[in-house]
Amino acid sequence: VHCNGTPTAVVDVINPITGKTWMDRNLGASHVATTSTDTAAYGDLYQWGRAADGHQCRNAATTTTFSSSDQVGHGNFIIAPSPPYDWRSPQNTNLWQGVNGMNNPCPSGYRVPTETELNAERVSWSSNTSTGAFASPLQIPVAGFRDRSNGSLSNVGSVGYYWSSTVYSTGSRNLNFSSSSTMYSSIRANGLSVRCIKD
DSSP states (O other): OOTTSSOOOOOEEEOTTTOOEEESSOTTOSSOOSSTTOGGGTOOOEETTOOSSSTTSTTOOEEOOOBSSSSOSSOOEEOOOSTTOOSBSSOOTTBTOSTTOBTOOSOTTEEOOOHHHHHHHHHTSSSSSHHHHHHSTTOOOOOOEEOTTTOOEESTTTOEEEEEEEEETTEEEEEEESSSEEEEEEOTTSEEBOOOEEO
């Protein structure tokens, strides 16, 4: 499911410091970010481990019914108000693992990056902030996130949240940046941005 009607264009960008090749825009973005707050560059917001089934669209309807399978069968954003705060019950830690991983939302030959790969990008920035994120070769915008508790959009235009494929306890690791940046664990039912890395 493509939220704006067309697939995300696949254009490579290479970080000369890390040597890694990435897509030059977020999944669902219309173009490369021209500023840190370029709304057309924000793209979609994925619940960790889910396929591009329509739930990632920022205006997707919500449901409180959990999925017992990896293929949800609908495009609703699943609200998860109680532990372990996942859209899937029981949880599955094997999703998004590698280019051939179950539910990989990235185009062919691309995958969701690991925590190590995202962190290497972060430490290559000129500053440990959203300014550094946008000034990097990846030109990463502050796209905000979608809250697992009620489906509302939060921190759009002020904070960036980007999933990794790395699992940690009942959550998964992600890159977070605003006035500073860090790698931390987030609830899997939250909707975060995805920037794909070339395998």
